[in-house]
Amino acid sequence: QKEVEQNSGPLSVPEGAIASLNCTYSDRGSQSFFWYRQYSGKSPELIMFIYSNGDKEDGRFTAQLNKASQYVSLLIRDSQPSDSATYLCAVTRDSNYQLIWGAGTKLIIKP
């Protein structure tokens, strides 16, 4: 079992709809959770981080954390073609604070 798992996609969503990206992790002691966006040929860009159970909203983005079920999700409202990218989930390992990365979900927003 991978420490951080994401569906590789591609996930195709119509423009204007809500895109929902999911990530599960195996380390119950993990305390920090991050979502990064990576455009093709570019470096990852931090878009959200969350530390507590519940929802955290920032503009069109909402991160949701459920520690009991060990999953974190990212919702993108009013999806735009510019949101088309690979989204990476990262979780800190409790034992040494190292960031553990998922393989990423490719998101395609169709005009």
Added chain:
Amino acid sequence: KAGVTQTPRYLIKTRGQQVTLSCSPISGHRSVSWYQQTPGQGLQFLFEYFSETQRNKGNFPGRFSGRQFSNSRSEMNVSTLELGDSALYLCASSYRDRAEQYFGPGTRLTVT
């Protein structure tokens, strides 16, 4: 505040050569992590430095090494380059444990 910078941005080397990549973290950040990314492979963790000490290391051969200086700038070195070392090498910095990492633009290494 200036972001993470990496030099050089592009590099072409021949098999058997060695290469040194440089990373300057965001001012005030003491942790620097290095990653290798190849198409379809995702981010592969190389190592992390904090206050000049290697704190974590990924599963890469000893040809890959790094160091961090007192000003938090970091270098990584790859000796005896192989074709499979062709990749985007990314550096990321953070200001404390469990904190978010910020990436530099990367160095694209091509080994011929």
